[in-house]
Amino acid sequence: MHLTEQTQHLFLGILAVLIVASGAGWLLKRRAVTRPGLGPVVENLVTRVNAWWVMAALLAATLALGFHATVIVFGLISFFALREFVTATPTAAADHRALFWSFFVILPAQYFLVWIQWYGLFSIFIPVYAFIFIPIRLTLAGEYKDFLERTARLQWGLMVCVFFISHLPMMLTLHIPGFEGRSAQLLLFLILVVQSSDVLQYIWGKLLGRRKVAPVLSPSKTWEGLVGGVLSASLLGLALTGFTPFRWWQAFGLALLATLLGFFGGLVMSAIKRDRGLKDWGHMIKGHGGMLDRIDSLCFSAPLFFHFVRNWWT
């Protein structure tokens, strides 16, 4: 599979945005020399933009290599995310075998189901089979202390890091009449809208942010940032209508849904992080934190976007 002409155009657009962002970073860096105190902020901004270059290039390469490469790459993303999730949550010695199963059997099996495009089992494998398997395996370890908490943590980790994320490559298997061979554009649409919503919320928040939306869970999120970011990212979704099988108002509506869910996904993951006393999930992506810090907004939006499209367009 090669990138469709429209996908190439989308990536050219991303390239243009990144060039502008890097240019702005370069200008700010020159100004920061004369204004002490601005240095670290700009330094961090430049690091973040550099990481975006790498992530955009990896995404382009992955999609260009086709469906199976995409499955493998998102499988790895799930693996890194689950690794960060389990590292950050307390587990007992008795959880060891169940954890081993989660990393090396359940996770690969879920992506195998994507690979062979077995939608029926794909959609219930973790919520039903893994959900039942985990507590059974834990009873075999013979430890009852915090049993429900330990089971729930592991089930949650599998749902968020593996099940939800596996809906992203599964999007390539959707057959929409009149949109054959272009399903990768759906994936790109979702990622673009949700990730730019994150960036736009940050920018609007920095420019106008006053009132905190969730002061306890996530002090940096403001109403101004939320509304501005979600609306502008949804307008971006509308602007991308031509790359999708949707009409303009549908593209806007789906983008709005995805960005709102993205916001709450980020908030939920932030609540877990704060409870564990952590600032970041990990250190994989320079300037951003861990893998989960980058994909938290996709966790919740991916499955719903997938099912909306699957129900009404295929």
Added chain:
Amino acid sequence: MKTTVTQFLVAGTVKVITGIRAVWHGCPPAGARPRVYFANHGSHLDFVALWAALDTPQRLRTRPVAARDFWNAAGIRRWIACSVFRALLINRTKATREDNPLHDMRAVLAGGESLILFPEGTRTLTGETADFKAGLYHLAKAAPEAEFVPVFLENLNRILPKGEMLPIPLLTTVVFGTPLSLQPLEARDAYLARARDAVLGLRHWHRAPEVSADSP
């Protein structure tokens, strides 16, 4: 040469699996004097992780101290200990005049190489850190020219707990603290308690002032 290549590959593999992050909290990665890295012990992976977290030039000149009764068994274990890690195998039972671990350790330090030591003597099951054995104190007295660096190993007892064969891939942080020197006239137990506190104190190194990182 062959050992160097093996070491390079092993260190690389361990780094990928455990996503090792070295935090040089109290000393730089390289020092002018030979070092004794001493750490908490909860897993077979401990010395591998500590060793892999070192910068390559230091790693090539650092040898883990390991129990001869366990690691000298025939086959793969011995090959791992001797050929891959150049472990200094010592006698865990009673020292004799001909077979004194202290003597061997001093010889390595005098040769300008560093050591990795687990003063608890054995791995603990619970993840708690046991009291330190006297060996560390005797070594500190016998080798004042060496730097004694406390090291805290995070999560390794979760990656491969005692009694398990298969590791799970969690992220590891290896925190290096400020070198600890034996005070003149310091009593054995006081020094050992101080050394243990120095290791455990590194547990909270990351409880730094809160900065939000919710931005993209």
